[in-house]
Amino acid sequence: MFKKAGITYIKSKLDRSEIYLDFLPLVLTGTCLLIDNRKALAQFAALERRRTFPSGKDRIDHPSGAHDDLANAIAGAAVLASIDRDEA
Numbered sequence: 001m002f003k004k005a006g007i008t009y010i011k012s013k014l015d016r017s018e019i020y021l022d023f024l025p026l027v028l029t030g031t032c033l034l035i036d037n038r039k040a041l042a043q044f045a046a047l048e049r050r051r052t053f054p055s056g057k058d059r060i061d062h063p064s065g066a067h068d069d070l071a072n073a074i075a076g077a078a079v080l081a082s083i084d085r086d087e088a
Contacts, residue, residue, distance in 0.1 A: 012076065012080075014076075014079070016060075016061065016068070016072055017058070017059045017060045017061060019072065019075050019076050019079050020047060020060040020072075020075055021058065021060060022075075022079045022082075022083075023075035023078055023079050026078055026079070026082055031082065032078045032082070034074075035074070037070075039070055040070045040071055040074055043062070043066075043067065043068045043069075043070050043071035044071045046062055046063055046066050046068070047060055047061070047062060047068065047071065048060070048061060048062070048063055
């Protein structure tokens with residue numbers, strides 16, 4: 001469907017958790033401001049940070065049964081806009 005509409009879809013090198021971890025400093029430093037959207041803010045607020053890997057790497061995800069599609073799209077766009085094109 002993307003191709004039919006002339007849209008190129010490129011899979012991110014970052015997973016959802018990595019996107020959120022890279023997004024956090026953008027918000028905390030004021031580089032990126034969150035939009036005043038109740039659904040998006042609720043999704044961001046519900047995110048949980050966990051240590052699930054033996055390496056100690058943090059994992060950020062939505063609670064079981066919840067959604068984070070809007071938050072992930074916003075965070076992904078902000079992170080993509082903040083990095084060099086070659087890193088994306």
